[in-house]
Amino acid sequence: MTGDPTTAGVVAGVVRRTAVDRWRIVTLLPRAGVPAVAAAALVNLLLAAAPVVFVVATSRMIGRLPQAVRDGVESPAFGHLVTAFVVAAGALSAQQLLAQLQATTGLLVQRRIDGAVADELMAAALGSTSTTPLEDQALLEQLTEASREVEHGIQSPGAAGAGMLALLARYGQLLGYAVVVGAAFAWAAGFGLLVAVLAFRHGQRGGLRRYAAIYGAIVARVRRLTYFRGVAMGRPAAKEIRVFGLLPWLRGQYRQAYLDWMRPVWAQRRRVYLRPYFLYTAVGLTVLVAVLAALGLAGGQGRVGLTQLALVIQAVLAGVQLGEFYPEADVQTQFGMNAYRAVGEFRAGMRDRTSPGDDAAGDGPAGDDPASAAAAEPAPAADIRFEAVSFRYPHRATPVFTDLDLTLPAGACTAIVGLNGAGKTTLVKLLSRLALPDAGRITVGGRPIDTLPTARWRRELAVIFQDYLRYATSAADNIALGAVRHADDRDGIRAAAEAAGILATLDALPRGLDTPLSGQLRDGVDLSGGQWQRVAIARALFAIRHGASVLVLDEPTASLDVRAEARFFDEIIAATTGVTTILISHRFATVRRADHIVVLAEGRVVEQGSHAELLARGGRYARLFTLQAERFATPAADPPTVDGAGADPSADDPDGGAVDVGSTRSVR
Numbered sequence: 001m002t003g004d005p006t007t008a009g010v011v012a013g014v015v016r017r018t019a020v021d022r023w024r025i026v027t028l029l030p031r032a033g034v035p036a037v038a039a040a041a042l043v044n045l046l047l048a049a050a051p052v053v054f055v056v057a058t059s060r061m062i063g064r065l066p067q068a069v070r071d072g073v074e075s076p077a078f079g080h081l082v083t084a085f086v087v088a089a090g091a092l093s094a095q096q097l098l099a100q101l102q103a104t105t106g107l108l109v110q111r112r113i114d115g116a117v118a119d120e121l122m123a124a125a126l127g128s129t130s131t132t133p134l135e136d137q138a139l140l141e142q143l144t145e146a147s148r149e150v151e152h153g154i155q156s157p158g159a160a161g162a163g164m165l166a167l168l169a170r171y172g173q174l175l176g177y178a179v180v181v182g183a184a185f186a187w188a189a190g191f192g193l194l195v196a197v198l199a200f201r202h203g204q205r206g207g208l209r210r211y212a213a214i215y216g217a218i219v220a221r222v223r224r225l226t227y228f229r230g231v232a233m234g235r236p237a238a239k240e241i242r243v244f245g246l247l248p249w250l251r252g253q254y255r256q257a258y259l260d261w262m263r264p265v266w267a268q269r270r271r272v273y274l275r276p277y278f279l280y281t282a283v284g285l286t287v288l289v290a291v292l293a294a295l296g297l298a299g300g301q302g303r304v305g306l307t308q309l310a311l312v313i314q315a316v317l318a319g320v321q322l323g324e325f326y327p328e329a330d331v332q333t334q335f336g337m338n339a340y341r342a343v344g345e346f347r348a349g350m351r352d353r354t355s356p357g358d359d360a361a362g363d364g365p366a367g368d369d370p371a372s373a374a375a376a377e378p379a380p381a382a383d384i385r386f387e388a389v390s391f392r393y394p395h396r397a398t399p400v401f402t403d404l405d406l407t408l409p410a411g412a413c414t415a416i417v418g419l420n421g422a423g424k425t426t427l428v429k430l431l432s433r434l435a436l437p438d439a440g441r442i443t444v445g446g447r448p449i450d451t452l453p454t455a456r457w458r459r460e461l462a463v464i465f466q467d468y469l470r471y472a473t474s475a476a477d478n479i480a481l482g483a484v485r486h487a488d489d490r491d492g493i494r495a496a497a498e499a500a501g502i503l504a505t506l507d508a509l510p511r512g513l514d515t516p517l518s519g520q521l522r523d524g525v526d527l528s529g530g531q532w533q534r535v536a537i538a539r540a541l542f543a544i545r546h547g548a549s550v551l552v553l554d555e556p557t558a559s560l561d562v563r564a565e566a567r568f569f570d571e572i573i574a575a576t577t578g579v580t581t582i583l584i585s586h587r588f589a590t591v592r593r594a595d596h597i598v599v600l601a602e603g604r605v606v607e608q609g610s611h612a613e614l615l616a617r618g619g620r621y622a623r624l625f626t627l628q629a630e631r632f633a634t635p636a637a638d639p640p641t642v643d644g645a646g647a648d649p650s651a652d653d654p655d656g657g658a659v660d661v662g663s664t665r666s667v668r
């Protein structure tokens, strides 16, 4: 059982917490470079001294004034008065100049720190080989918190660093005033001033600290808010919002998200800000009144002269103003520090969730040096095997795969078929090491892929996911990103575009292949869904041209027109002879021409074989095929037969004759 903490214990706790927080920011400063930090620190120290010098000089002016007036302009007293005036004016001007320098050097420090932290964050986010850690909610929240502040640079770790240096000016001034009061009047009074101002400050800063703690606890709600704002104002949803009349709904959702976010803060505002503020203000005021009363008493008894009186009153009044909120430092140090803490937690979280075999650098145990890479070279066109592979997504109760055994024959085209959610895309993630098996292994030519350097293995893969990226850059870049190290292979880019059937379209754009593919960019144009799909396919073909030996296409014909779908095999797959190809599709006109077809269900392979074999078996594949074929068949058409003749899923295809039903012909 713990008793009430003693006052000393509470103070020690507060001091410790503050010191830890401040230290964390101090450790960030070297990232801005020693000269920049030293310059900023010097500017802030001078800024601390200038107002104190001003107070001392003006007090001397006041003290010398009566005698200077008495002795006249030629007197030494008048000379002292002028000297004090010049010093005061100099200090005032220096203060103005230093304030500008403080902002400039602070910005330099801030930008450099934020740049370094952004690098750190990006390295952590992209550092894991698999993407599964990023599917963890808690980790995503930390990433949101950290990246938001680093991106916007207002309450960023860099701003915290600059704010910390700015505190040198503020607390330097306070110390200066306390010393002035101590030296000119009484050390107890100087100490009293220090304590009173620090009590005010603690009230202010403590409130902000508590506010930040509440804010941190509800950061997930900010994501929801940002999401609705993005949907309402972004381009992708603009069509649906208008067509479905979603504006009132969106406004309601946004308002609700805003209230959900702010209500806990409002509810705590009084407790967080007001009460402690009054308490510390009362303490501060008591001490101040005591100091001023003692000064008045001493003045009344003639124990202090005019200069001293002016000095102490000015120092106390200027010192008291330092008990305020510091706009150049407080929010920055508090929230910037929280953002940096989130960066640290995110990095640690990524480390924890990265399994030992998950070589973060992407180069695996063997590294990326030519010798070890050569030793690790997978046999070209080797069979790929999934051996008793089990996998479950984090926070999902049921596994996607349990003891999955599957062979993807070398140099052949294997189609993967299954209902929605059967695990087709997950299979590709496992193959690409974006997700790591919980049990079992995946081998290429008998060698487990996790013993190969990941980056090396991925160079063997040309994968176009269902949700492939549409890069807002030139058409040529969109293709070249399949093998970025060969981005200058202009002929290769054109050949890939040609094979994907998109070259003529791209050549016809205002700047040909150099046209930016985005309606949001100057001189840019957007493409249709099917044209984008062909560009993505061209990207995969470009990767194949530059050495990838495994082609993976997830729903490559989903956006293609009937004619293009029918020609898909002849035009695209034919261009990849000898490449191990994995084709995921719900469209049987595409699937049935594959050399080998695998049906996934309940986390395993339930059927496999050629189109004709599977139809002959009359199982799940045959039922799915028939179901789709019936939708295309005219009433007069025959139902599909065992040998595949009869109803054809692409029977209404103007080029339907190009599809040889039931054929397991080689496309190469």
Ligand SMILES: Nc1ncnc2c1ncn2[C@@H]1O[C@H](COP(=O)(O)OP(=O)(O)OP(=O)(O)O)[C@@H](O)[C@H]1O
Binding pocket: 135, 393, 394, 396, 400, 418, 419, 420, 421, 422, 423, 424, 425, 426, 427, 466
């Ligand atoms: N990131 C994820 N986190 C948690 N569960 C996921 C994630 N991605 C997929 N799943 C789940 O894993 C299962 C397999 O999904 P997957 O996307 O591999 O299916 P699919 O066969 O490709 O489906 P579709 O035909 O609809 O594209 C589904 O139950 C899905 O809900």
